Amino acid sequence: MTERRWISKVNKPARYVGGEMNEIIKENAPDLTRFALCFPDVYEVGMSHLGSRILYEAVNRLPFAACERAYAPWIDAEQEMRKAGERLYALESGDTLDKFDVLGFSLQYELSYTNVLLMLDLAGLPLRACERTEEHPLITAGGPCACHAEPLAPFIDVFMLGDGEETICILTEAVKEAKEKGLSREQLLDRLCGMEGFYVPSRYEVTYSETGQVKAITPVAGAPKSVRRAILTDLEHAVFPTKQLVPNTGIVHDRAVIELFRGCTRGCRFCQAGYLYRPVRERTVDTLKEQALEAVKDTGYEEISMTSLSSGDYPCLMELIGVLNGALKDKMVSLSLPSLRIDSFVKNYAEGIGEVRKSGLTFAPEAGTQRLRDAINKNVTEKDLLRTVSEAFEAGYSTIKLYFMLGLPTETDEDLLGIADLATKVISAYYKLPKEKRTQPPSVTVSVSPFVPKPFTPFQWEPQISREEIERRQNVIKQALRTQKRVRFQSHNAGVSHMEAIFARGDRRLADALEAAYRAGARMDGWYECFDYARWQDALASAGLDGAFYANRAREEGETFPYDHVDIGVSRNYLWHEREKAYAANTTKDCRQGCTGCGLMNVCGGKA
Amino acid sequence: MKILVKFSRSGALCMISHLDLLRTVQRSLRRAELPILYSQGFNPHPILSFAQAMGVGLETEGDYFAVGMEDTFDPAQFCERFNACAPSDLMAIAARKMANKERDPMARVQAARYRLVSDNEQALVQAAKALFKKTEYPYTRKTKSGERESDMRPMLLGLNTENGVRITVTCGDTNLPPAVLAAALAHVGGFPAENISFVREDLLTMINGELESVLCPPLEMD
Ligand code: SF4
Numbered sequence A: 001m002t003e004r005r006w007i008s009k010v011n012k013p014a015r016y017v018g019g020e021m022n023e024i025i026k027e028n029a030p031d032l033t034r035f036a037l038c039f040p041d042v043y044e045v046g047m048s049h050l051g052s053r054i055l056y057e058a059v060n061r062l063p064f065a066a067c068e069r070a071y072a073p074w075i076d077a078e079q080e081m082r083k084a085g086e087r088l089y090a091l092e093s094g095d096t097l098d099k100f101d102v103l104g105f106s107l108q109y110e111l112s113y114t115n116v117l118l119m120l121d122l123a124g125l126p127l128r129a130c131e132r133t134e135e136h137p138l139i140t141a142g143g144p145c146a147c148h149a150e151p152l153a154p155f156i157d158v159f160m161l162g163d164g165e166e167t168i169c170i171l172t173e174a175v176k177e178a179k180e181k182g183l184s185r186e187q188l189l190d191r192l193c194g195m196e197g198f199y200v201p202s203r204y205e206v207t208y209s210e211t212g213q214v215k216a217i218t219p220v221a222g223a224p225k226s227v228r229r230a231i232l233t234d235l236e237h238a239v240f241p242t243k244q245l246v247p248n249t250g251i252v253h254d255r256a257v258i259e260l261f262r263g264c265t266r267g268c269r270f271c272q273a274g275y276l277y278r279p280v281r282e283r284t285v286d287t288l289k290e291q292a293l294e295a296v297k298d299t300g301y302e303e304i305s306m307t308s309l310s311s312g313d314y315p316c317l318m319e320l321i322g323v324l325n326g327a328l329k330d331k332m333v334s335l336s337l338p339s340l341r342i343d344s345f346v347k348n349y350a351e352g353i354g355e356v357r358k359s360g361l362t363f364a365p366e367a368g369t370q371r372l373r374d375a376i377n378k379n380v381t382e383k384d385l386l387r388t389v390s391e392a393f394e395a396g397y398s399t400i401k402l403y404f405m406l407g408l409p410t411e412t413d414e415d416l417l418g419i420a421d422l423a424t425k426v427i428s429a430y431y432k433l434p435k436e437k438r439t440q441p442p443s444v445t446v447s448v449s450p451f452v453p454k455p456f457t458p459f460q461w462e463p464q465i466s467r468e469e470i471e472r473r474q475n476v477i478k479q480a481l482r483t484q485k486r487v488r489f490q491s492h493n494a495g496v497s498h499m500e501a502i503f504a505r506g507d508r509r510l511a512d513a514l515e516a517a518y519r520a521g522a523r524m525d526g527w528y529e530c531f532d533y534a535r536w537q538d539a540l541a542s543a544g545l546d547g548a549f550y551a552n553r554a555r556e557e558g559e560t561f562p563y564d565h566v567d568i569g570v571s572r573n574y575l576w577h578e579r580e581k582a583y584a585a586n587t588t589k590d591c592r593q594g595c596t597g598c599g600l601m602n603v604c605g606g607k608a
Numbered sequence B: 001m002k003i004l005v006k007f008s009r010s011g012a013l014c015m016i017s018h019l020d021l022l023r024t025v026q027r028s029l030r031r032a033e034l035p036i037l038y039s040q041g042f043n044p045h046p047i048l049s050f051a052q053a054m055g056v057g058l059e060t061e062g063d064y065f066a067v068g069m070e071d072t073f074d075p076a077q078f079c080e081r082f083n084a085c086a087p088s089d090l091m092a093i094a095a096r097k098m099a100n101k102e103r104d105p106m107a108r109v110q111a112a113r114y115r116l117v118s119d120n121e122q123a124l125v126q127a128a129k130a131l132f133k134k135t136e137y138p139y140t141r142k143t144k145s146g147e148r149e150s151d152m153r154p155m156l157l158g159l160n161t162e163n164g165v166r167i168t169v170t171c172g173d174t175n176l177p178p179a180v181l182a183a184a185l186a187h188v189g190g191f192p193a194e195n196i197s198f199v200r201e202d203l204l205t206m207i208n209g210e211l212e213s214v215l216c217p218p219l220e221m222d
Helices: A005-009 A050-060 A075-084 A110-122 A144-148 A150-155 A164-181 A185-192 A285-299 A317-331 A347-353 A370-375 A382-394 A413-432 A467-480 A494-504 A510-519 A533-542 A547-551 A572-583 B011-015 B018-031 B075-084 B121-133 B178-189
Strands: A033-039 A065-071 A102-106 A138-142 A158-160 A204-208 A214-219 A256-259 A303-307 A334-336 A360-366 A399-406 A443-450 A487-491 B002-009 B048-050 B059-068 B090-097 B111-118 B138-143 B146-151 B156-160 B165-170 B196-207 B210-213
Touching: A005 A075, A033 A050, A033 A164, A050 A065, A050 A102, A050 A164, A050 A256, A075 A110, A102 A110, A102 A164, A110 A150, A110 A494, A110 A510, A138 A164, A144 A158, A150 A510, A158 A164, A164 A185, A256 A285, A285 A303, A285 A317, A285 B018, A303 A317, A317 A334, A360 A382, A370 A413, A382 A413, A399 A413, A399 A467, A413 A443, A413 A467, A413 A487, A443 A467, A443 A494, A467 A487, A467 A494, A494 A510, A494 A533, A494 A547, A510 A533, A533 A547, B002 B075, B018 B048, B018 B090, B075 B090, B111 B121, B111 B178, B121 B156, B121 B165, B121 B178, B138 B178, B178 B196
Parallel strands: A033 A065, A033 A102, A102 A138, A138 A158, A256 A303, A303 A334, A360 A399, A399 A443, A443 A487, B059 B196
Antiparallel strands: A204 A214, B002 B059, B002 B090, B048 B059, B111 B165, B111 B196, B138 B146, B156 B165, B196 B210
16 A cells, blocks of 8 residues: 555544455456445444445455445544545555546445545545546445435436345446447446346436426436346355455454345334345355354454344244354354344343343334334334343343334324333333342433434335424433433434435435535534534525425325335335324234235245 | 464554554454463453553564463464464564463563664764763653653663664663654754654563563573
C-alpha cells in the first residue's frame, strides 16, 4: 500500500490499512476484472457482515477477477483525506476506487444511503449515473434495500436483487466480456436488463399523480415489466467462505460464522427479512460441520456463531450442537447462537453450548399483549417467555434484554402498558424461583424502537405514527415503569425512525433530498452522534417534499408502490390478505408446518 | 515449557493497540495449530505474555512474547509454522526455549534501542548530540496519577550515530516512550516532532554489566 500519512493521525487507524489474515491479493493485470465491494458504513460494521464475506469469496474465485474491499471512512478520516487531496481507495491494493471496473454497494439499511454518496464522491466519481461516462466504474448495489432503493435510482447503474452469490458472478463476467468486446455502458446494461436479479433503474420511467402518488412505472428500451429477485435454490452446494477475514482490530461481530439456513418460515408481519428471503433453504449437519471445522482452522477464532434469521428453528439444531461441541471442545472454541427465539431457548441449548458467557440474554416479544402479538403474527406467548426467563435465571443468566416495537398497526395504550407489565412479570419470575436457585438479582432492559413500515411486508400499506405520537407512547411506557427499579427503559430516536420510514417506501423524487442532505453534511446517519434531523427537514423542503406523505400516510389497497416493478416472489395478494388477518388478530402458521401459499410454490414446492 | 519469541511488526500491524496485537498473536498461534498451553479455570486462555506494551503506530524489529507450549514441541520449528499462519506484517524472527527458572521477558526488560529516521538526518544528529551533552533535561512526565516534573537525562543510555541514528533508553519499569523522546529531540533541534520516525530495534536486559538482547538467556540459568 502506498503511504498515506494521515492514517496515523486519525482515530482507529487500523480501519484504513487492510493487511488482515485471509485477505486476498491478486496481482494486477490488464485483463483482470477489478471489483470493489463497497460497504457504506465504517470498517467494524462492514467487516462483520456475512453477506459481504460470501461475495468477496464468490468474486475472488473467478480466475479472471479480483475483488477488493472499501468502507466509508469515519468523519475524522474523511476530513484528513480531503485535506490531503486523496481519493477513497480499496484496502487490498490501495488503488483508488475510480481505477476499478465495478463498485458494488451493499445496502443493508436506509440510513446508509448518504454514505453511498459519500463514497462515490470521495472516489472522485460523479454522483449521478447520467453524469458518468465509460471511463468510470460501473456502479451497482445489492442487499435487502436494493429491492426498494428508489431514492438511490439516479445514482446506481444496476441493482442486484435477491441472493447475490450467483448474480454477482454473472455481473462480473458480463463486465469482463464488455471490456473485451469494447461494449459501451448502455450495451452492457442492455445485456443485464431483463436477466433475473438485475434491475436497471434508468430503463423505467416513473410518473406521479397530482396528489403525489406514483401513477405509473413504465419500462423503456425493451425492459421487462417487472424484475424478479434472484433466488439461490441450492444453499448446500453454494459457495461459502471458510477462510474468513480475520481483522487485526476489534469489530462488531468478531467471530467465525456458519450459516445454518437462509430464509425464515415464521411470517412475522412486520419483518421484511421474513418475506424477502423466502423460502427457507437449509444446509445439512455434515456440510455445516465441515465448514465450521475449516473456518476454525483457517481463522484461529475462539468462537463460532451458528447464524441465520432464527437459528432455533433449524430442525437438527441439537444434533449440530452436539457434533460441533464434540469436534471443537479440545480446540477451545465456544459456540454461539444468535437470534434465539423465546420458545426455542431451552435449558439444553444453554448447557449444550457450554462455556458461553452467562451475562446477557435478549428476547424479542415485540409487543406487550397477546392480542397485538397475534396481530403481528409473533407467535410467542407470555407463558413461553416467563418459562424461558425462569430457566435462564436458573441457568445463571442475570441480565435480560427485551425488545419491543412501538406504533405497530392496531396498537393502543393497553398494549403499551402490557410492555411494562411483561417486564414486571419477568422480574417476578426471578423471585418466584426457590431461594437456592436464585443466582444474582436480575436486571431487565426494555428496549423500544418505533415501528417502521417496510416494503414487501403486510404492513407496507400502513402509516407510521407521527413523531409526537411516538414520543407520547414512549412516555406512557416510561411512566408505567417508573417504580420498577430493576427495569431500565431504552427508547430510540423518533427522528431516525421517521427518516427510515420515509426512505424505506420512498420514490425517486427523494434522490434530490438525499443529495441535498449529503451536500449539507449528512453522512453516517445510522450513528446517533452524526444524525441531524433538522438537516434532513431542510433537505426535504429544498426538494419540495413532505416527509409525512411518505412516512405517515395510509396507502390505498391498489396504490402503485414506488417499487412495484420489483417482484420478490411473494405475491401482493398474499401480503394484503395477511394485513387483513392482522386487523382481525388472526395468526398464520409457520409454513414449515404447511404451506400458506405465499406465492413461491414454484420455488419451494410448498415445502419450505 | 515456555518459549521466548522475538518478533517484528510493520505496516498494517503497526496501527493496532496492544490488546489487538495480543489477539492477533493468539489467533495466529491457533491457526498454526501449535501445541500451546491454556490457563486452567472457567475461561481458559493461552499462556501468553508480552515483554513490553506497544503504542499504536510503533514499528518494531525486536519485541518479545513468551508462550506456554507442550514439552514435546521443538522450538526450532516455531518461526516457520507461526509465520505461515500470521498476517504478513507480523513475523517471528527467533524462538528459544526458556530456562526453567527464567523470568518472563516483561520482568527482564531494562532498555530499548530505537533507530531514528528523519528527512533531515543532519539536524537529527545534531539534536541528539546536543541532548546527550546535557547533564539534565527536565520534562513533564504524564503518569496515571497526573503530571510530574522529571529528569529525562538518566533515561538516555546511549547514542550511536554511525550508519544512522540509534538511541538506547530505559524501558520496562521506567519506560521512556519514543514519542516523548521525539518531542525532546524536536524541542532541542527546533524542528517538528512529526519529522522523526522510530523503529524499535531490540529490547535489552543487563547481563554481566552489559546491555544485551532479551533473546540472550540469563547467565545463572542452564
Ligand atoms: S410457498 Fe408456502 S412453503 Fe414456500 S415459502 Fe411460501 S408459504 Fe412457505
